[in-house]
Amino acid sequence: MVFVASIRRRFQEKVVFITGAAHGMGRAHALAFAREGAKLVICDACRQYETIPYPLATPAELADLSAEIESMGNPVIAAHTDVTDLAAMQALAARAQHELGPIDIVVANAGVYSFAPSWEMSEQQWDETVNIDLKGVWITCKVSIPQMLPRKSGKILCVSSTAGIKGMHSLSHYVAAKHGVLGLVKTLAIExxxxxxxxxxxxxxxxxxxxxxxxxxxDAFAAGPGPLATYEHMLELTNSINLFSDRDLLPPQAISEVVLWLASDEARHLTGSAIPVDAGYLTR
Ligand SMILES: NC(=O)c1ccc[n+]([C@@H]2O[C@H](COP(=O)([O-])OP(=O)(O)OC[C@H]3O[C@@H](n4cnc5c(N)ncnc54)[C@H](O)[C@@H]3O)[C@@H](O)[C@H]2O)c1
Structure with a gap:
């Protein structure tokens, strides 16, 4: 019984900083860390960008998550902070250190995308996605690392994608940014x-x-075979015309399990790695 309790509270008292946490995978990661005893620093821009064609998080979602973590008994700081705003991110990291203690674990998760063939993509589309998905990850690391250096301890997890490993139609900005995240991770691992x-x-x-x-x-699927080819694994998995059945998309919690493992002592011998959680997509 004691053994089970210690496994379930792997992150007791650890300060975990998660960006883009108000919904989607970030939310799942925050709740998974909270269940294991962590103190949470969650941030989200909670705004819609002009070029992002699907709903991003709202302030109400961030407030709901914060309340849920508090109801579990965990300390939490929830901030409307844009990962591309260096000054705001520095202020949030300083507040976290002051109120909760130095950051132990970072999950640089905030990310967006839109769709267009490279030659039709607007400059604004390119800039919004690359700024958030690459510069935002660098800023998240930059503001957190100084709190880890003096203690000679810390775990940094940057969210890339299978798009960080292969090309994908109509996603050149996203693919470039996610490949860039892997370059950043390898360099930080050395440093x-x-x-x-x-x-x-x-x-x-x-x-x-x-x-x-x-x-x-x-709509991108309906527009032609190119984007569809990028996602053909979904067709293989579903073997039906319903591309988005429950069987073809991984649940966010499946990613949380790997994130928590990478942040744990069990993964202490991994650094500079890019871990696919892809149900075999890259192998097929
Ligand atoms: N969903 C997928 O299939 C998939 C696959 C591979 C990788 N990813 C990556 O996983 C991460 C999470 O994606 P998701 O699927 O949960 O998406 P999502 O849209 O559900 O969540 C992304 C979150 O980031 C927030 N965000 C956007 N811009 C921000 C900014 N400038 N500052 C702070 N927060 C911001 C959004 O409000 C949202 O809450 C992203 O980096 C994404 O690229 C997603």
Missing amino acids: LAPYNINVNAICPTSVDTNMCKNQAIY
Whole structure:
């Protein structure tokens, strides 16, 4: 019984900073860490971007998550903070250190995408996705690392994608940013090894969130065979015309399990790695 309790509270008193936490996978990660005893710093921009064709999080969703974590008995800071705003992110990291203690674990999760062939993509589409998905990850790491260095301890998890490993039609900005995240992770792993800080990336396949279930993606499929080819694994999995049945998208909790493992002591020998959680997508 004592053994079970210790397994379930792997992150007791750890300060965990998660970006893009108000819904989707970030929310699932926050609740999973909370169940294991963590103190949470959750942030989300809680706004809609002009080029992002599906609903992002609302302030009410962030408030709901914060209340749910509090009701579990865990301390939590919830902030409307944009990961591309360096000054705001620095202020949030400082507040976290002051109120909860130094950050132990970072999950740089906030991310967006839109669809267009590279030559039709607008500059605004490129900038919004690359800024949030790549610069935002760098900023998240930059503001957190100084709290880890003096203690020579820390875990950094950056959310990439299978799009960080292969090309995908109509997603060049996203693919470039997610490949960039892997470059950042490898470099940080080298820089932070002397400080005993593990830095790894996670590369999910299609997950059951707004990012994957929205009219824009259905329209991209309808527009021609290119985007559909990118997602053909879904057809193989479903073997039906219903591309988005429950069987083809991974539940967010499946990704949380790997995130928590990477943040745990059991994964202490991994650094600079890119871990696919892809149901075999990259192998087929
Ligand atoms: N859903 C998938 O199939 C899938 C697959 C591979 C990787 N990913 C990646 O996983 C991560 C989470 O995606 P998701 O599926 O949960 O998407 P989601 O849209 O459900 O959640 C993303 C969250 O990020 C927030 N966000 C957006 N811009 C922000 C900003 N500038 N600052 C702070 N927060 C911001 C949104 O409000 C939202 O709450 C992303 O990095 C995404 O690229 C998703």
